[in-house]
Amino acid sequence: MSATSLTSPRDRPRRRSKLLIREYIAFYLFASPWLIGLLVFTIGPMVASLYLSFTDYAVIAPPRWVGLENYVHMFTDDPLVWQALRVTTMYSLGAIPLTLIVSFLVALLMHQRVYGVRVFRTIYYLPSVIAGVPVALLWMWILNPDFGLMNNFLRLFGVEGPKWLYSTTWVIPSFVLMSLWQIGVPMVVFLAGLQSIPMHLYEAAEIDGGGLWAKFRHVTLPMMSPVILFVMIELIIDSFQTFTPAFLMTNGGPANASLFYGLYLYNNAFKWFKMGYASGLAWLMFLIILLLTGLVFRSSIRWVYYEGGLRR
Amino acid sequence: MATHGVDTRSTASPGRTLLLRNTWGSKRFRQRARITLSTLVILFGALLMLAPLVWMVSTSLKDEGDVFLIPVQWIPKRILWSNYPAALTFVLYARYFLNSVVVTGLAVLGTVLSSSLVAFAFARLRGPGKNVLFIILLSTLMLPGEVTLVPVYLLFRNLGWLDTYLPLIVPSWFGGSAFYIFLLRQFFLTLPTELDDAAKIDGASLFHIYTQIVMPLSKPALATVAIFSFFTHWNAFLPPLIYLNTSEKYTLPIGLRLYLSTLANSHWNYLMAATLVTILPPLVLFFVSQRFFIQGAVLTGVKG
Numbered sequence: 001m002s003a004t005s006l007t008s009p010r011d012r013p014r015r016r017s018k019l020l021i022r023e024y025i026a027f028y029l030f031a032s033p034w035l036i037g038l039l040v041f042t043i044g045p046m047v048a049s050l051y052l053s054f055t056d057y058a059v060i061a062p063p064r065w066v067g068l069e070n071y072v073h074m075f076t077d078d079p080l081v082w083q084a085l086r087v088t089t090m091y092s093l094g095a096i097p098l099t100l101i102v103s104f105l106v107a108l109l110m111h112q113r114v115y116g117v118r119v120f121r122t123i124y125y126l127p128s129v130i131a132g133v134p135v136a137l138l139w140m141w142i143l144n145p146d147f148g149l150m151n152n153f154l155r156l157f158g159v160e161g162p163k164w165l166y167s168t169t170w171v172i173p174s175f176v177l178m179s180l181w182q183i184g185v186p187m188v189v190f191l192a193g194l195q196s197i198p199m200h201l202y203e204a205a206e207i208d209g210g211g212l213w214a215k216f217r218h219v220t221l222p223m224m225s226p227v228i229l230f231v232m233i234e235l236i237i238d239s240f241q242t243f244t245p246a247f248l249m250t251n252g253g254p255a256n257a258s259l260f261y262g263l264y265l266y267n268n269a270f271k272w273f274k275m276g277y278a279s280g281l282a283w284l285m286f287l288i289i290l291l292l293t294g295l296v297f298r299s300s301i302r303w304v305y306y307e308g309g310l311r312r
Numbered sequence: 313m314a315t316h317g318v319d320t321r322s323t324a325s326p327g328r329t330l331l332l333r334n335t336w337g338s339k340r341f342r343q344r345a346r347i348t349l350s351t352l353v354i355l356f357g358a359l360l361m362l363a364p365l366v367w368m369v370s371t372s373l374k375d376e377g378d379v380f381l382i383p384v385q386w387i388p389k390r391i392l393w394s395n396y397p398a399a400l401t402f403v404l405y406a407r408y409f410l411n412s413v414v415v416t417g418l419a420v421l422g423t424v425l426s427s428s429l430v431a432f433a434f435a436r437l438r439g440p441g442k443n444v445l446f447i448i449l450l451s452t453l454m455l456p457g458e459v460t461l462v463p464v465y466l467l468f469r470n471l472g473w474l475d476t477y478l479p480l481i482v483p484s485w486f487g488g489s490a491f492y493i494f495l496l497r498q499f500f501l502t503l504p505t506e507l508d509d510a511a512k513i514d515g516a517s518l519f520h521i522y523t524q525i526v527m528p529l530s531k532p533a534l535a536t537v538a539i540f541s542f543f544t545h546w547n548a549f550l551p552p553l554i555y556l557n558t559s560e561k562y563t564l565p566i567g568l569r570l571y572l573s574t575l576a577n578s579h580w581n582y583l584m585a586a587t588l589v590t591i592l593p594p595l596v597l598f599f600v601s602q603r604f605f606i607q608g609a610v611l612t613g614v615k616g
Contacts (some may be wrong), residue, residue, distance in 0.1 A: 042452055149367050
């Protein structure tokens with residue numbers, strides 16, 4: 001019976017569907033580590049965090065429902081939230097455009113088939129391999145007002161440098177400067193993007209009498225615009241999460257001038273154990289990031305060029 | 313995806329040389345001048361990039377008093393190698409180093425194994441709801457870790473995992489990060505499916521196809537994931553900061569912070585020596601595995 005059913009054409013679809021169901025099961029088995037992780041470490045905590053943001057929770061006693069109180073407090077009664085948002089915005093407005101421009105320029109220059117491009121690529125990437133605490137320690141020493149490398153360098157030109165991390169005006173520029181030391185990742189992404197632009201587009205532009213600028217403006221920029229969008233969104237998300245350098249180098253000071261949003265959130269959660277309020281802050285941050293990336297995506301319709309219509 | 317970039321590049325170079333050959337001297341001269349100028353600018357930038365690192369090395373070898381000399385001495389008057397043993401025994405540095413090796417190693421292993429399993433499902437298998445799940449996977453890339461920070465901390469606290477390495481390792485065994493799953497899926501998609509089909513006809517199980525065909529063919533992509541996740545875990549600061557309390561259990565970044573709070577503004581030479589030893593493993597790994605970085609950028613960035 002079973003032997004004939006295997007060969008009988010009428011039964012073939014059933015056998016096929018059996019195989020398909022086995023494949024479906026296999027899909028879920030293979031994906032199960034991530035699916036479990038998604039539930040336990042992402043979706044579950046997201047729901048919990050949303051719930052906690054409506055409670056007063058100091059860990060020692062169970063959470064107490066307070067409705068919108070945390071959010072009302074955030075917007076009306078907590079000047080530090082605004083300070084944290086202001087600091088993060090100032091930093092982002094400096095670091096994101098500068099990182100984009102500098103890493104793009106470096107990639108463009110390297111793409112000119114400069115001599116020793118491999119060595120240079122390595123050197124520019126090198127600082128990005130170091131992250132977190134070592135970078136913070138090194139730059140604390142570099143920006144030391146009296147004995148640091150930066151002010152010693154400025155003295156060569158007869159300039160007495162500012163107090164950097166100890167100055168309310170210069171602390172954010174200090175962090176921006178530091179971020180420009182770590183442009184390796186966007187640079188490599190841009191370089192890979194430049195290398196994938198088909199040569200014939202440049203040749204066509206040249207035949208049309210286009211010079212360097214025309215080639216850049218009408219070939220390089222449009223072809224690179226999806227990559228620029230990708231890097232820009234990564235940078236926005238990153239800059240909102242800045243924590244380690246602020247925590248180690250200034251701890252938000254002087255006078256809260258470097259109170260990054262991520263640091264203020266940490267202080268609420270793990271210094272003052274205001275878990276409910278910290279959850280509310282996290283959701284506010286999430287909504288701001290969603291809003292910003294949404295805006296960037298919407299504007300991208302105007303400035304991002306997709307070869308042959310929308311890709312993907 | 314990766315092959316796309318490589319293809320255009322290889323077809324591009326003959327075109328370029330052709331162009332060069334067909335142009336007259338003055339144009340070639342202008343091009344030479346442009347390349348030379350670009351190289352000089354790049355060289356200047358490279359010096360700026362290297363200066364902090366060189367200065368770190370130089371500080372780490374200086375005598376305590378020479379650290380504060382003005383103008384800066386790039387090459388120390390007296391080179392004190394003894395700073396290193398002194399710096400590394402000042403706190404439980406060797407212990408922290410070992411802790412970091414263990415935690416990072418286990419986390420990287422979990423990331424590579426679990427993310428490759430999941431990527432295999434997304435690249436090679438059909439399943440109901442697969443497209444929706446893939447969109448969810450991609451959208452978790454946008455989710456800032458802060459949103460889940462507090463509840464995940466409370467979860468580990470309720471499990472009694474505070475002051476253990478479990479919170480630093482266990483999440484890596486459940487998919488690691490969406491980024492790695494995405495990267496591996498992109499790579500698996502470039503592998504020909506004929507081998508799978510042949511193996512299927514021979515009656516090989518899907519798990520067999522995963523372990524015997526897909527994994528061995530994907531060594532470069534797996535290496536990329538292992539390297540990226542090594543850097544993430546080696547450099548991780550916030551998780552060990554909130555989960556570890558006992559100082560013998562610290563990982564290197566937390567140990568360095570302890571250093572900072574006890575030594576800052578006096579013993580910059582020791583501090584820089586300890587920092588340098590901390591970044592040595594990532595630097596060495598970077599130098600021996602450079603091509604994987606470029607590949608990672610091509611796989612994820614360009615078609616992102």
